[in-house]
Amino acid sequence: MEKNNLYNIAEQQGISVSFFPLKESRGLVLEDDGKFYIALHDGCSENDEKIILAHELGHCFSGGAYSLEDGSLIRVKLEKKAESWAIERLVPLFELKRAIKQGDEAISALADRFGVTEDFMQKVYKHYLEKVSA
Numbered sequence: 257m258e259k260n261n262l263y264n265i266a267e268q269q270g271i272s273v274s275f276f277p278l279k280e281s282r283g284l285v286l287e288d289d290g291k292f293y294i295a296l297h298d299g300c301s302e303n304d305e306k307i308i309l310a311h312e313l314g315h316c317f318s319g320g321a322y323s324l325e326d327g328s329l330i331r332v333k334l335e336k337k338a339e340s341w342a343i344e345r346l347v348p349l350f351e352l353k354r355a356i357k358q359g360d361e362a363i364s365a366l367a368d369r370f371g372v373t374e375d376f377m378q379k380v381y382k383h384y385l386e387k388v389s390a
Contacts, residue, residue, distance in 0.1 A: 257310070257345050257346055258306075258371070259302070259305065259306040259309065259371075262306065262309045262310055262313060262345075263309070265313060266294065266309075266313060269292075269316070270291065270292075271291075271292045271293070271294060271313070271316055272291075272292075272293045272294065273294045273296065273309065274293070274294070274295055274296070275295075275296050275297070275298035276295050276296070276297070276298060277297070277298055277299070278295060278296075278297040278298075281297070282296070282297045282300060282304065282308050283295065283296045283297060283308035283309070283311065283312045284312065285312045285315040285316060285320075285321045286321060287320055287321040292315075292316040292320075292321070294309065294312045294313070294316075296308055296309060296312070302371075303367075303371055303372055303373050303376075304373065306346070306371060306372065307342065307346065307372055307373065307376050310341070310342035310345055310346050311338050311339060311341075311342040312338070313341070313342070313345075314337065314338030314339065314340070314341030314342045314345075315334065315337075315338040317341055318334075318337040318338060318340070318341045319333075319334045319337045319338070320334070321334075322334050339379065339383070340383060343376075343379060343380050343383045343384075344383075346370060346371075346372055346376075346380075347366075347370050347372065347377070347380045349384055351370075352366070352370075352380065352384070355369055355370075363377050363378060363381075366380075
């Protein structure tokens with residue numbers, strides 16, 4: 257999925273996306289009276305912006321925001337759901353399989369093909385391996 261598609265999803269859902277010089281985080285989502293607001297760090301690379309936006313949208317669509325007072329189990333659960341949402345939108349399994357069949361087997365090649373970072377692509381592999389073995 258292209259970055260512009262993610263912004264279109266946010267716009268269609270009435271989710272405001274703004275850039276700030278965040279110091280503690282690369283992105284965050286706030287929920288106020290059922291409306292979501294996403295803040296992204298304004299110094300991100302193109303690929304990082306895409307990944308962070310997808311992750312924050314994942315919070316909006318798969319369980320919402322949490323506060324720092326929430327227990328660590330709740331935070332971990334919601335982070336995992338948001339990450340799964342982002343992975344499955346940015347690198348759908350059927351497209352990953354097709355890319356591998358076409359010869360893009362290296363993490364770096366797959367990251368380039370999908371417009372994500374190599375670190376994110378490693379998370380993609382781990383995510384789908386966990387789903388297959390579950």
